[in-house]
Amino acid sequence: MRIATLRLCAAIGLALAAATATAQNAAPAAAPAGAKAPAAPAAAEEPLRSERAYLSYVVQADGSYVEQRETEVKVIEERAVEYAKRESISYSASIQQLDVIEAYTRKADGRRIDVPKSNYQVETNDGRNGGGPAFSDIATTSLVFPDVAAGDTLVLAYRLVGKQPMFESQFSELGSYGGNQYQGDVRIKIDAPAAMWAQQRAWGTMKQVRDETVGGRRIVEWSYSNRSPVKSKRRNYSVYQVEQFPGFAYSTFRSYGDIARAYAARALPKAAPTPRVRTLADEIAAGKTDQREVARALYEWVSTNIHYGGNCIGLGAVVPRDLDFVLDNRIGDCKDHATLLQALMAAKGIEATQALVNAGNVYRLPDIPVASSVNHVLNYLPGLNLYVDATAKGIPFGDLPVTLLGKPVLRIDQPELKAQTPAYASERNRQRMDTRLTVQEDGSVKGRVEVEVSGHPAIALRSGLRDLTQEQAKDVVKNFFQASGLVATGSFRQDDPKALIDRHKYDAEFEVQQMLPVPGAFPLQSIFFNAMPVASFVADANEDRSEEGETACTGGRSEENYRIEFPAGMKVIAVPPNLAIESGGLSYHASYTLKGNVLEAKRVFVDGTPGPLCTPEYGREFQVFAKKVLPNLKAQVVYQ
Numbered sequence: 001m002r003i004a005t006l007r008l009c010a011a012i013g014l015a016l017a018a019a020t021a022t023a024q025n026a027a028p029a030a031a032p033a034g035a036k037a038p039a040a041p042a043a044a045e046e047p048l049r050s051e052r053a054y055l056s057y058v059v060q061a062d063g064s065y066v067e068q069r070e071t072e073v074k075v076i077e078e079r080a081v082e083y084a085k086r087e088s089i090s091y092s093a094s095i096q097q098l099d100v101i102e103a104y105t106r107k108a109d110g111r112r113i114d115v116p117k118s119n120y121q122v123e124t125n126d127g128r129n130g131g132g133p134a135f136s137d138i139a140t141t142s143l144v145f146p147d148v149a150a151g152d153t154l155v156l157a158y159r160l161v162g163k164q165p166m167f168e169s170q171f172s173e174l175g176s177y178g179g180n181q182y183q184g185d186v187r188i189k190i191d192a193p194a195a196m197w198a199q200q201r202a203w204g205t206m207k208q209v210r211d212e213t214v215g216g217r218r219i220v221e222w223s224y225s226n227r228s229p230v231k232s233k234r235r236n237y238s239v240y241q242v243e244q245f246p247g248f249a250y251s252t253f254r255s256y257g258d259i260a261r262a263y264a265a266r267a268l269p270k271a272a273p274t275p276r277v278r279t280l281a282d283e284i285a286a287g288k289t290d291q292r293e294v295a296r297a298l299y300e301w302v303s304t305n306i307h308y309g310g311n312c313i314g315l316g317a318v319v320p321r322d323l324d325f326v327l328d329n330r331i332g333d334c335k336d337h338a339t340l341l342q343a344l345m346a347a348k349g350i351e352a353t354q355a356l357v358n359a360g361n362v363y364r365l366p367d368i369p370v371a372s373s374v375n376h377v378l379n380y381l382p383g384l385n386l387y388v389d390a391t392a393k394g395i396p397f398g399d400l401p402v403t404l405l406g407k408p409v410l411r412i413d414q415p416e417l418k419a420q421t422p423a424y425a426s427e428r429n430r431q432r433m434d435t436r437l438t439v440q441e442d443g444s445v446k447g448r449v450e451v452e453v454s455g456h457p458a459i460a461l462r463s464g465l466r467d468l469t470q471e472q473a474k475d476v477v478k479n480f481f482q483a484s485g486l487v488a489t490g491s492f493r494q495d496d497p498k499a500l501i502d503r504h505k506y507d508a509e510f511e512v513q514q515m516l517p518v519p520g521a522f523p524l525q526s527i528f529f530n531a532m533p534v535a536s537f538v539a540d541a542n543e544d545r546s547e548e549g550e551t552a553c554t555g556g557r558s559e560e561n562y563r564i565e566f567p568a569g570m571k572v573i574a575v576p577p578n579l580a581i582e583s584g585g586l587s588y589h590a591s592y593t594l595k596g597n598v599l600e601a602k603r604v605f606v607d608g609t610p611g612p613l614c615t616p617e618y619g620r621e622f623q624v625f626a627k628k629v630l631p632n633l634k635a636q637v638v639y640q
Contacts, residue, residue, distance in 0.1 A: 047080035048073055051153065051184035057173065059192035063165030063252075068101075070157040072184075078150045085148040087156060092317070093124060093139040095164050101157040103143055108151035119144040136310065166318050167262040167371065169196075169252070174370040176247025177224060179204070180232040186224040190250050194218040197252060201368050204246035222248050233544055238552035239613060240361040249368035256369040257415035260356060264412035266319045267354060267377075271339045273347040277323055281347035291350060292384055296397040298344045300500055302390040306340065307331050318371075334391040338377040341390050345381070353413035355380050355387065357404060357421065361552065363613060365408055378404065380411055380419075387421050394463035396500045402456050402554065406612040424611035428455035428502070429556025431532040437564045443516040447509070449528040454503040455556065457531035462497040462504050477510045480529060488512040519640035523633065524562060524576065524592075524601055532558040534605045535633050541626035545619055553619075555585075555609035559602070566597040566639060575599060576635035581628055584621075585609065588629045599637060605629070 052072035059065040075084050091098055103115040120143050125136045145154050165171070171192065177183055192198060194213045202208050202222050210221035224246050242249070253259050273281070284301045285294045309331035320339040326332040332340065338354045345352035358365070359376035366373055378389040378400070387409070392401045405424045411417055430453070437447040453461060468476075477490030490510030497504065508528050516522060526533040537558065566572055575592045582588075585608025592601045609622070 046182055047075070047077040048084055049076055049182045049184065050186075053183065053185070054187045054189075055175075056189040057171070057191065059171045059190065059196070061169065061193050061196060063168055063170045064162040065165075065171060066162060067160045068157070070101075072106075072153050072155050074153045075148060075150050081148050081150065084154060085145040086142065087145070087154070088140050088142045089158055090138050090140045091160050092137055094137045095162060097161040097163070098139070098141055099159040099161065100141070100143075101159060103145070103156045103158075105145045105148055106153040106155055107147070108149075113146050115143050115145055119146065167259075170258075170262060170371075171196075171198075172249075172251035172253055172259075172368075172370040172372070174242065174247070174249045174366065174368070174372060176203070176242050176245040177206075177226070178232075178245060179226065180229045181226065182229050183224060183226045187221065188223075188248055189219065189221040191217055191219045192252075197254070198250060199254075199368060200248065200250040202248045203243045206246040206248050220250065233547040234549065235543075236548050236551045238361055239363055239550045241364060241550070242362070242366050244549070249366055249370055251368050251370050253369040253371070255416065256365060256374075256410050259369055259371050259374065260410035260412045260415035262371075263318060263356060263377075263410075264354075264415070267335065267339055267412070270320045270322065271342040271346070271354075273343045274323060276327065277340075277343045278347040280327070281344045284344070285348055294348050295345065295350050295381060295384060295386075298348065298350075299341060299388050299390055299397045302337055302341045302344065303393060303395070303500065305330055306337055306390070308337075308391060308393070309333060334377045334389075337389075337391040338379050341379050341388070345379075351382050353380050353382070353411055354378070355409040355411045355419070357407050357409045359403060361403075363407055363552075374410055376404075378409075380409075380413075382413075394459060394466065394500065396459065396502050399456075399459065399502060402612070403552075424554060425455075426555030426607065426609055426611055427557075429457055429532065429554065430454045430558075431457060431530065431556070432559045432561070433526060433530055433533075434561045435527055435563070437527070437562070439516060439564065439566045439570070441518070441567050441569055443514045443518045443520070445510075445512045445515040445527075447512075447527065448507065449510075449526075449530075450505075450507040451528075451530050452503075452505050453531050456502070456554070457556065458502050458504040461531045462501070465494060465497045465504075465506075468494075468497070477508055481510070481512055481515075486512050486515055518570070521574075521636040521638040523636050524603075525633070526560065532556055534558045534560050534603050537605050537607050538626035538629050538633065541623055541630045543623075545616070545623060548616055548619060550616065551614050551619060552612055553609055553614035554611040555607035557604070557606045559604045562599070562601040564599045564601075564637070566599070568597065570597065570639050572597060572599060572637065572639045574636070574638035576601075576632055576637070579629075579632045581625070583625050586622070586625050588625075588632075590632055603633075 051074050052070065054070040056068045057065045073084060075081055089098060105113045107113065120141060122139065122141050124139045177186065194216050200220055206222050206224045209223045210219060212219055281298065284297050288294045288297055306326060307330060310333050320335040321332060323340055323343060326336045326340050342352045342354060354377055356374035357376050357378060358374055362373060378387055380387050386398050387400055388397060389395060389400055389404060395401060400421055404421055407421050409419045409421055411419050432452045434450045435447065437445050439445055473492050476492035478488055481488035488510050490508060492508045494506035495504055525535060572594055575594050578592060579588065579590045587606045590603040592599065
């Protein structure tokens with residue numbers, strides 16, 4: 001059970017950063033829709049407190065709305081002053097207008113000091129700050145509160161006037177609050193036409209305080225307060241279920257199918273293959289007749305030739321760009337990738353559609369259908385029964401990023417279908433690492449490491465190594481050991497990482513000066529970077545999981561083989577004990593054989609965790625198993 005599946009990518013990124021000194025990491029996963037509920041300290045430890053947070057929406061029949069926010073934040077500790085006194089308001093300039101109603105510092109003695117006009121700065125994306133207006137119309141108004149000290153309260157109220165709706169005649173909103181965070185007075189109000197059908201719900205200690213019709217307008221209001229937050233031990237929020245936290249949802253969509261239909265109404269016209277797209281499709285698929293191979297070629301072309309560029313211009317947040325723009329600039333966001341791929345598939349007679357999904361940590365959509373709950377678009381190929389995501393770079397055809405597996409999707413060809421992406425297949429994740437070391441009299445080490453890896457760890461590894469140049473490869477060994485304060489020389493070789501496949505092989509030869517103390521001891525562990533060290537499976541063995549909830553998780557099989565030859569002048573006086581344990585789908589087998597001055601060891605950890613989700617109960621059972629393994633991994637080879 002490798003908790004928090006993204007840890008693998010992070011570990012690889014760190015290893016490669018040390019190895020190549022270029023920090024070549026894969027792109028981070030998209031942020032989850034809706035409000036997050038991150039871990040937070042108890043109120044007594046908070047340097048800032050939200051004393052008041054009022055949010056209101058006045059919705060029109062066409063779905064456009066006016067949003068107003070009023071906040072009061074009290075500065076508790078001096079260390080928070082520099083952060084607290086700066087505030088930024090971002091909005092879509094083409095469809096929203098900002099009106100700052102008031103902004104001032106309320107001193108501890110009650111004095112009011114308004115933010116002067118000279119403390120305001122407006123930044124717009126006019127093409128001079130990277131990206132250009134073709135990619136974003138986000139404007140940001142920044143302000144600095146004057147004369148701020150501990151004990152003061154910062155008051156801000158502003159209004160955003162919407163000029164047009166994202167989806168015609170529709171409005172939806174969702175929010176939640178972490179139960180371990182101080183909230184003085186929270187109020188949410190939605191004022192919409194009474195004739196506009198809507199559904200709403202509140203969770204936890206969020207209370208509905210108003211639901212009435214006045215003058216043809218229906219007004220719904222909720223309130224929440226948490227002045228005595230309790231510190232939580234939960235740290236893993238890789239799975240987020242909005243209904244588990246105080247919050248609310250409001251929507252004019254009757255079902256998630258309505259959200260899929262609303263998106264399809266704007267996206268499908270853009271997916272019609274143009275003459276230019278048909279010509280391109282013919283070029284890409286030239287010489288191929290098998291439908292799967294044609295689909296693979298089209299997918300790989302989009303994945304490798306269209307780079308990611310967000311579309312944050314007004315309705316561009318929900319409407320794909322024209323295909324000519326995407327092809328001319330070789331750039332697009334997830335909607336653009338999916339729409340272009342659908343058009344290319346159609347040009348070759350391959351049925352394809354698009355599907356909406358949450359790309360963050362939401363694995364179960366809230367009961368109330370809210371548009372922001374799905375924040376990513378991918379493709380589904382019915383004839384091949386495959387989901388593909390050309391936006392996620394480095395992913396082989398037929399695979400998906402780990403963060404998209406086992407999640408509900410809204411297919412725009414069958415909006416009411418309860419569809420889901422494929423489950424996580426832990427058995428595909430396999431690694432074998434063979435290490436041969438020769439220890440010198442002074443503790444220097446000569447060695448060779450060979451690694452074979454497959455499955456999602458290989459995909460992530462290949463993505464991290466894909467842009468490694470030949471010149472950088474020459475310094476991989478030196479830089480890797482240098483990061484630990486060691487002097488080393490050597491060579492690094494790998495399979496060509498360019499192809500979009502799920503397997504990889506590489507090896508390294510090295511000489512490390514005075515790596516080991518003489519006499520001394522060391523735990524047997526992987527000496528070079530790799531995707532799935534055995535130790536990573538039990539890294540959380542001693543963490544407090546008493547308050548953890550459901551987590552994202554994955555499994556696999558890792559095998560490590562060692563041959564360590566010590567010099568004749570050294571004597572090995574202790575090696576780790578053999579161990580073989582099994583429990584359910586978990587097993588660990590380790591053997592250590594000392595023949596003269598040669599130590600041969602083999603360790604195999606098999607983690608049958610199915611993923612992508614693990615219950616708290618499963619996590620605790622896994623932890624019991626991991627605690628039995630950990631001492632064996634920490635046991636040392638002792639020599640003199």
